[in-house]
Amino acid sequence: MATAERVVAPLPSGRRLTEWALMALLLLGLTLSFVRYSQNVRGQAELAALKTTLGSLRTALVVEHLRRQVAAHEGAALPSPGNPFTLLESPPANYVGVVNRAQSRSVANGAWLFAPDCPCVGYRPLDDQWLDSPVDDPLIWFAVTGSPGVLQLVAEEKYRWRNESLD
Numbered sequence: 001m002a003t004a005e006r007v008v009a010p011l012p013s014g015r016r017l018t019e020w021a022l023m024a025l026l027l028l029g030l031t032l033s034f035v036r037y038s039q040n041v042r043g044q045a046e047l048a049a050l051k052t053t054l055g056s057l058r059t060a061l062v063v064e065h066l067r068r069q070v071a072a073h074e075g076a077a078l079p080s081p082g083n084p085f086t087l088l089e090s091p092p093a094n095y096v097g098v099v100n101r102a103q104s105r106s107v108a109n110g111a112w113l114f115a116p117d118c119p120c121v122g123y124r125p126l127d128d129q130w131l132d133s134p135v136d137d138p139l140i141w142f143a144v145t146g147s148p149g150v151l152q153l154v155a156e157e158k159y160r161w162r163n164e165s166l167d
Helices: 014-071 099-108
Strands: 095-098 110-116 121-122 140-145 153-157 159-161 163-167
Touching: 014 121, 014 140, 014 153, 014 159, 095 163, 099 121, 121 163
Parallel strands: 095 110
Antiparallel strands: 110 121, 121 140, 140 153, 159 163
């Protein structure tokens, strides 16, 4: 018995080109989808980091207030903290220090700062595509208020990040 060999004829070049074009479109769609998804994740991560730092600063201000209350009860007087970042055990790695508000536009993206002339805490987003701000300022500002009582960080404007309120 003789074995019959199947001969596979090559596809016509037009059909092969169509297949490659469809494969390229599929890969392009997957790549664009991945890029969009990664941007969303980056925006969520930056929001989480922003809220974590604000929470740390607010907690440090409350702890400092309680420490002052105890010191006042014992008869000692403590100087009022100006910069809330000095109350942290270690400031965030992206804290650039004390910068006047007029010079704040020159800070790098993703940086925190304290402006003593307000006094306020500022943050410049890594990517401001997610930030909705009512003012034309590249930074998000939180005023340090509440003196002589508990100091608080209060957003200066109605900021929104990915349709979520920043306060």
